[in-house]
Amino acid sequence: SSKWARAMAILREFEEKCGTPDAKLKQVADAMTVEMHAGLASEGGSKLKMLITYVDNLPTGDEAGVFYALDLGGTNFRVLRVQLGGKDGGIVHQEFAEASIPPNLMVGTSEALFDYIAAELAKFVAEEEEKFQQPPGKQRELGFTFSFPVMQTSINSGTIMRWTKGFSIDDAVGQDVVGELTKAMKRKGVDMRVSALVNDTVGTLAGGKYTHNDVAVAVILGTGTNAAYVERVQAIPKWHGPVPKSGEMVINMEWGNFRSSHLPLTQYDHALDTNSLNPGDQIFEKMTSGMYLGEILRRVLLRVAEDAGIFGDEVPPKLKSPFVLRTPDMSAMHHDISSDLRVVGDKLKDILEISNTSLKTRRLVVELCNIVATRGARLAAAGILGILKKMGRDTPRQGGPEKTVVAMDGGLYEHYTEYRTCLENTLKELLGDELATSIVFEHSNDGSGIGAALLAASNSMYL
Numbered sequence: 001s002s003k004w005a006r007a008m009a010i011l012r013e014f015e016e017k018c019g020t021p022d023a024k025l026k027q028v029a030d031a032m033t034v035e036m037h038a039g040l041a042s043e044g045g046s047k048l049k050m051l052i053t054y055v056d057n058l059p060t061g062d063e064a065g066v067f068y069a070l071d072l073g074g075t076n077f078r079v080l081r082v083q084l085g086g087k088d089g090g091i092v093h094q095e096f097a098e099a100s101i102p103p104n105l106m107v108g109t110s111e112a113l114f115d116y117i118a119a120e121l122a123k124f125v126a127e128e129e130e131k132f133q134q135p136p137g138k139q140r141e142l143g144f145t146f147s148f149p150v151m152q153t154s155i156n157s158g159t160i161m162r163w164t165k166g167f168s169i170d171d172a173v174g175q176d177v178v179g180e181l182t183k184a185m186k187r188k189g190v191d192m193r194v195s196a197l198v199n200d201t202v203g204t205l206a207g208g209k210y211t212h213n214d215v216a217v218a219v220i221l222g223t224g225t226n227a228a229y230v231e232r233v234q235a236i237p238k239w240h241g242p243v244p245k246s247g248e249m250v251i252n253m254e255w256g257n258f259r260s261s262h263l264p265l266t267q268y269d270h271a272l273d274t275n276s277l278n279p280g281d282q283i284f285e286k287m288t289s290g291m292y293l294g295e296i297l298r299r300v301l302l303r304v305a306e307d308a309g310i311f312g313d314e315v316p317p318k319l320k321s322p323f324v325l326r327t328p329d330m331s332a333m334h335h336d337i338s339s340d341l342r343v344v345g346d347k348l349k350d351i352l353e354i355s356n357t358s359l360k361t362r363r364l365v366v367e368l369c370n371i372v373a374t375r376g377a378r379l380a381a382a383g384i385l386g387i388l389k390k391m392g393r394d395t396p397r398q399g400g401p402e403k404t405v406v407a408m409d410g411g412l413y414e415h416y417t418e419y420r421t422c423l424e425n426t427l428k429e430l431l432g433d434e435l436a437t438s439i440v441f442e443h444s445n446d447g448s449g450i451g452a453a454l455l456a457a458s459n460s461m462y463l
């Protein structure tokens with residue numbers, strides 16, 4: 001019927017606009033490398049902030065003692081208690097508590113957000129077993145993972161530059177995030193000192209390095225996306241501070257804000273961006289990360305419903321509601337292996353109130369999931385290739401290639417198998433056979449929390 005012809009035309013056009021042939025990905029990777037150089041050259045030199053982290057040493061394995069970590073960066077936040085065993089002792093003990101951030105606090109005031117967090121921290125500390133308590137006169141120390149752009153001024157201070165991922169708390173912008181937390185902890189009676197402020201990518205890098213010495217890059221694919229890597233201080237012209245003994249500095253790229261004319265943007269991406277809390281920002285993030293993939297899919301489905309009427313004459317009202325279709329649901333539909341695509345049928349019914357869908361309709365939905373996820377995963381792979389190029393690890397060396405472990409974390413990477421497989425295969429394909437085996441992906445499960453505790457330890461005031 002002409003209905004289906006129209007639906008297929010929309011799908012094919014979308015597919016074409018989302019195309020990421022290898023040649024395009026190489027252009028994206030090159031653009032990433034160029035922007036990395038520009039962001040390192042001068043403050044504000046690029047959309048890539050390439051933030052100095054003040055982390056010039058990654059964990060050695062000698063870290064010892066009980067440390068806390070707090071991970072705030074998206075939908076949930078976690079508090080951890082970690083006991084580090086010192087040389088060859090590893091992680092002796094770890095426990096955590098998790099809570100979700102009430103949506104009203106994501107767009108409220110700084111005080112309200114930090115009071116809530118400090119109150120959760122107070123509960124966690126109140127349950128501390130005696131054997132984990134600090135000796136008299138010694139304060140508890142915390143590694144604070146805060147995964148939004150921060151201009152750091154030291155290892156444990158830095159101002160919030162802007163919000164991302166659905167957060168928008170105006171009065172916190174320009175404030176010292178550690179100062180805000182410290183004030184809230186005081187209000188809630190938590191006796192704790194923040195000894196390290198880290199991005200989740202930096203925490204993941206640190207946590208990854210602790211278990212695997214060849215870790216040099218960390219990538220987060222969760223609600224948002226970001227990457228960090230180890231740079232030579234000599235290659236950071238904007239750094240005017242002292243050269244650390246290691247000669248190295250971890251850089252928080254804030255790659256979610258990457259943008260290039262080579263990115264395959266569609267009308268749906270433009271509309272999503274325009275209607276977001278941060279229009280014009282985080283374009284790479286909006287094409288690749290968990291907060292947005294389901295929303296892109298919803299927008300395409302809405303268009304198919306409006307222009308081709310495949311869900312009936314009336315457009316299903318639920319389909320008009322922004323962010324109703326979440327990436328975990330998209331992922332469940334994409335992974336549906338039942339012959340009648342039962343999961344797809346159930347999701348369409350439960351979430352969008354579209355019942356009695358035909359197999360043909362369900363197949364179309366799966367195809368759209370595949371287009372959106374494939375584009376995101378391939379672009380993320382191109383981003384990693386850009387980092388490897390910057391590090392000089394994209395070409396074979398004499399004596400065999402250097403092994404590079406990429407520490408990966410985030411709910412999208414962890415749970416969306418199609419996405420993850422596509423990303424990993426794409427990077428290997430782009431690197432070619434000879435180098436493919438020198439790149440290892442390691443899922444650094446909750447590396448960012450452990451990493452923050454490790455960095456709290458190595459930056460302890462009692463050392």
Ligand code: ADP
Binds near residue numbers: 073074223289329409
């Ligand atoms: P955050 O990024 O908020 O710190 P996570 O790393 O846990 O938290 O990532 C959560 C995000 O991961 C969710 O917002 C969602 O987009 C994505 N996600 C979670 N579960 C799945 C899933 N089963 N399939 C696809 N994406 C998922």
Ligand code: MG
Binds near residue numbers: 071074147222
């Ligand atoms: Mg996280």
